[in-house]
Amino acid sequence: MPVGNVNVFDYITEIIDILLVTYVIYKIIMLIRGTKAVQLxxxxxxxxxxxxxxxxxxxxxxxxxxxxxxxxxxxxxxxxFQPELRRALEQLGRGRLFARTAVEEEETNKMVEAIIKSSSYMGKRRIGALISIERETGLNDYVETGIPMNAKLTSELLINIFIPNTPLHDGAVILKKDEILAAACYLPLSESPFISKELGTRHRAALGISEVTDSLTLIVSEETGSISLTKNGELHRNLSEEVLRDLLNAELNPAVSKTETSNRFSNWRGKK
Incomplete structure (x- = not known):
């Protein structure tokens, strides 16, 4: 339907074109965010x-x-930019560049259960652990400080990594979906003066990485066996298995009702 000398269809086409280009640029920025490619x-x-x-x-x-x-x-x-371009093409080939698929949701569920099972096992035996989960912000700079693994995530493998006096137990494990990217990674320590003196290096490292990225980082205390989680510079301590599962699902799995998990988390905090 022409309006004056301009066709309305042309307007709609141009708007769609601009929105598509904007979305592609946004996904590219998210893909390289947190990597050395940003500096380049x-x-x-x-x-x-x-x-x-x-x-x-x-x-x-x-x-x-x-x-x-x-x-x-x-x-x-x-x-x-060869590594980033290769990663983008791989995701495009799998149909995962622009949309979250059912396969990704299944990967998230497997990751959550593997983390729950391994952290519960290590907590009961007071095996110290530090596990950081990559989200939107890339953690490649921190992955490069550790030992590359690129292994399929299982609870048994996570437990084995943190067994004391083994080559990989000291440092953080970095996860991405259902994959262990690297172990024995160094994370930045938080310099906040408000951190409790009773908390050690693992907790400071978990808080440090949560202050500069949107990652979730889980800590199993070697002294008490308690399980904690950091996100956005906040530390949630002494989590039960149920509350930890709710937190992880609420943050990582959009298929889960955030309202329900948020209410359960609020109830747990109220009982503390």
Whole structure:
């Protein structure tokens, strides 16, 4: 239906086009967020800005150099961003780049149950553990500090990693969905002055990573066997198995009713 000289259909098409491009850019940003690619992207932005400024102020020599850098930069970008591009193509091939599938929900359920089973086992035997779960913010920088595993997540494997006096027990395990990315990873320690003096390095590391990322981090205390969880700079201590399951499901599984789990968590806090 034309309005003046403009067709309404053209308006709708352009709006859909803009929304699709915006969504794709958003997913790309989420894909590289928390990785070293972010710093490289900032460097590329600086180069492009300098290229435009050198043209505006007629700095011919600098402009010529930057023009060559931009011209051959596409090949450099492909090489530099190779891990992120490969990951994006793998997710696109599995149909997982833009939507959450039933397979992902099943992976989340398996991850939650594996964490519950292993943490309960380690808590009863006072085996210290530190487990960080990657969400939207990438944890690649911290994965690189540990020993790569890329193994299928099972409760038995998690328990075995944290058995005392074994090569991988010291440090954090980083999970992504139903996969163990790495073990013996170093996490940043929180510098908050409000942390209780009775809490050790594991709790400080769990709080530290929760302050700079949106990850969930579980701690099993070696001294007391108690289970704690950090998120968004908050520490939830002495969690029961039921409350821990509710928290993990509420944060990781959108199929679970957040209202119901939130109410149970509030009731638990009220009884403390």
């Amino acid at each position: 992207l900032k460097g590329i932005t600086v180069i492009i800005a300098a290229w435009f400024l050198s043209s505006f102020f007629e700095l011919n020599t600098l402009h010529w150099i930057l023009e060559r850098v931009v011209l051959y930069g596409l090949l450099a970008i492909i090489i530099i």
